[in-house]
Amino acid sequence: MVRKAIIPVAGFGTRFLPVTKAIPKNMIPVLDHPAVHYAVAEAAQAGIRDIVFVVSKNQESVERYFHNNAELEDALDSRGNVAKADEMRAIAKLVNVSSVLQEQQLGLGHAVLMARDKIGAEPFAVFLPDDIIWDDHPTIGAMIEQHNEHGANVIAVKEVPDSAVPFLGIVDGQPVGEHEYALSGMVEKPSLEDAPSNLAIIGRYLLSPEIFDVLERVEPGAIGEIQLTDAIKMMMVDPGVRAYRFPGSHFDVGTPAGLLKASIYAALQRDEMKEEIVEWMKVTIAEQGA
Numbered sequence: 001m002v003r004k005a006i007i008p009v010a011g012f013g014t015r016f017l018p019v020t021k022a023i024p025k026n027m028i029p030v031l032d033h034p035a036v037h038y039a040v041a042e043a044a045q046a047g048i049r050d051i052v053f054v055v056s057k058n059q060e061s062v063e064r065y066f067h068n069n070a071e072l073e074d075a076l077d078s079r080g081n082v083a084k085a086d087e088m089r090a091i092a093k094l095v096n097v098s099s100v101l102q103e104q105q106l107g108l109g110h111a112v113l114m115a116r117d118k119i120g121a122e123p124f125a126v127f128l129p130d131d132i133i134w135d136d137h138p139t140i141g142a143m144i145e146q147h148n149e150h151g152a153n154v155i156a157v158k159e160v161p162d163s164a165v166p167f168l169g170i171v172d173g174q175p176v177g178e179h180e181y182a183l184s185g186m187v188e189k190p191s192l193e194d195a196p197s198n199l200a201i202i203g204r205y206l207l208s209p210e211i212f213d214v215l216e217r218v219e220p221g222a223i224g225e226i227q228l229t230d231a232i233k234m235m236m237v238d239p240g241v242r243a244y245r246f247p248g249s250h251f252d253v254g255t256p257a258g259l260l261k262a263s264i265y266a267a268l269q270r271d272e273m274k275e276e277i278v279e280w281m282k283v284t285i286a287e288q289g290a
């Protein structure tokens with residue numbers, strides 16, 4: 001049973017300046033929900049109950065978003081907008097949330113280590129909220145099933161073009177099922193020549209708590225940061241590492257273009273706006289000669 005997840009949200013959000021001067025990056029909306037909402041909803045759908053956000057200063061709004069806002073809910077109720085009020089209450093019921101402060105941005109591995117005391121000695125999930133994966137069956141749920149079956153750590157992967165390889169974690173392994181790989185190696189942000197494959201780590205991890213001891217010891221790696229990939233690599237033999245090549249639709253909302261694509265994709269899933277958006281895109285593309 002996996003009950004807990006870590007969601008690192010600390011950082012300056014440099015790619016989204018100037019908005020991130022005042023708003024945490026993961027609170028920027030993808031269509032009409034903050035980006036972090038999608039990771040939390042996926043976790044909740046897979047039965048995860050407790051979320052630990054790893055935050056930097058001035059990011060209280062991330063946790064607050066998942067709390068009740070009684071004043072707002074009452075105001076909506078009294079105006080007869082009960083459906084909206086219920087929608088707001090449902091967000092607060094998704095999961096229990098808490099935060100730990102990461103005072104220095106020393107890397108993803110360091111961020112995960114900050115949440116150690118909140119996780120304790122049980123297997124847990126990590127979500128990178130810049131990676132949104134839409135699937136009816138939650139990706140992390142399939143990874144939990146894989147973990148339950150094999151006891152191994154599990155990471156989500158997808159095939160990426162050569163141009164993306166130097167910016168991601170890349171894995172080496174053998175297929176052992178329709179969507180599963182048994183891994184024998186992994187490397188963070190390799191040059192194209194050093195990359196063992198085009199299978200890249202995407203921000204979902206299912207990890208055993210032994211990773212924390214490894215993270216205490218791991219030295220800074222790629223781009224001078226304490227890398228989660230380097231710690232997972234040290235667990236390759238025991239208890240082993242598997243990859244889940246997920247079938248869902250993935251968007252990297254860590255860049256403005258990716259965020260826009262995800263918003264359009266989300267709009268196309270909505271009956272009430274699909275037609276309007278499609279029409280507008282057709283006309284605009286024709287007019288712009290694109």
Ligand code: G1P
Pocket residue numbers: 108128130131167168169170188200201202203227228229
């Ligand atoms: C992190 C991980 C990397 C992974 C990527 C996915 O990198 O270190 O292995 O491929 O997320 O989004 P970052 O994007 O923080 O540089």
